Amino acid sequence: MARRGRTSIVREVKESLTAIDKIGQSKRDARKTGTSGIHSKKQMTNTMSDAQNFVKWCRSEHGVKSISELDERHYVSYLAYLSEKGVSQGHRVNVETSLRLLEKGFKERSKRFENNSVTLVRFCPKRRLETSLSESDAKNRSYTEEEVRLIRGNCSDEVTKAVDLMREMGLRIKEAVNVRVEHFVPNDRGIGWCLTIEKGTGITKGGRFRQVDVPQRLEQRLESWMVNKSPGEQIVNVSYSTVRDGVNVACKRAGVAQAGRGCHGFxxxxxxxxxxxxxxxxxxxxxxxxxxxxxxxxxxxxxxxxxxxxxxxxxxxxxxxxxxxxxxxxxxxxxxxxxxxxx
Incomplete structure (x- = not known):
């Protein structure tokens, strides 16, 4: 019987991340059972890219041929390399998340070999290296009430709906344009509405469960938006890009300096x-x-x-x-x- 050749380190990355592929599964349920992994296609794409860049660098700079040979020194050196290269702190935070998923995936992949020395591999430090934020990162990025009023006054009706959902309920821009009538249900008190998204695939980030009470000042507007709409219809009838561009134009017209806030400022x-x-x-x-x-x-x-x-x-x-x-x-x-x- 021919002996199986050694798997390349890049191939190990793919197999490791495939081992924790939970796309389409509830992240909330997985977290409860301790089986969480990668829950969206976008996260898989980003994690795969970050992890492969990491192992290719380790192979080139340190001669590492397998994930099992990695240790914390490689992790720390790579993050230092990215910093010296001028990679932003925000991206380095994301890279750390990817490397921790790689470690988890490699352990899952290795279980089928029943090799304890492999499954116990740990190359990620217990504490993240990129946990603190600079003062500029932590500055107040919110729009004031006056700024929101000016922006709303320069938006189309549909873009204004999205602005209201972002400002009054904390929704992301893509969530605001994707929520449907069926996601708004009477709250537990029976005197108002609650946004409840059980399965958020294609709506919330990572398909996460979401539950937010509708503030009283938004209730009448929400009810008017749902008139003559079926449960499966979206509240906002324009695209993500239309909302983003509409807010940009409204800020320019109103003289509101965005200063990098964009729609996230709401x-x-x-x-x-x-x-x-x-x-x-x-x-x-x-x-x-x-x-x-x-x-x-x-x-x-x-x-x-x-x-x-x-x-x-x-x-x-x-x-x-x-x-x-x-x-x-x-x-x-x-x-x-x-x-x-x-x-």
């Missing part, structure tokens, strides 16, 4: 408003203290020693996680909180 405004609604003044002070800790690379609760402060910290974290959930983020996302909720 989500930032939503997050900050929810922070004021869900947190007391003391909790917001603790939150700012926590975010300052994270910016300096410290543990979130560094220096929070008094019992009263610990209670404030717990309450602020709970509120932060709720806001993240409404935005379609996961829990404990301090780096994202710096962007959406920091000073």
């Amino acid at each position: 989500r930032h405004a939503y997050a900050r408003e929810r922070m004021n609604q869900l947190m007391t003044s003391e909790q917001r002070q603790i939150m700012n203290r926590v975010l300052e800790n994270r910016k300096m690379g410290r543990a979130a609760d560094y220096g929070i020693l008094r019992e009263h402060d610990k209670q404030l910290y717990a309450a602020a974290k709970e509120a932060m996680d709720q806001i993240h959930s409404e935005l379609g983020h996961g829990k404990n996302r301090w780096a994202l909180a710096m962007r959406y909720m920091g000073n």
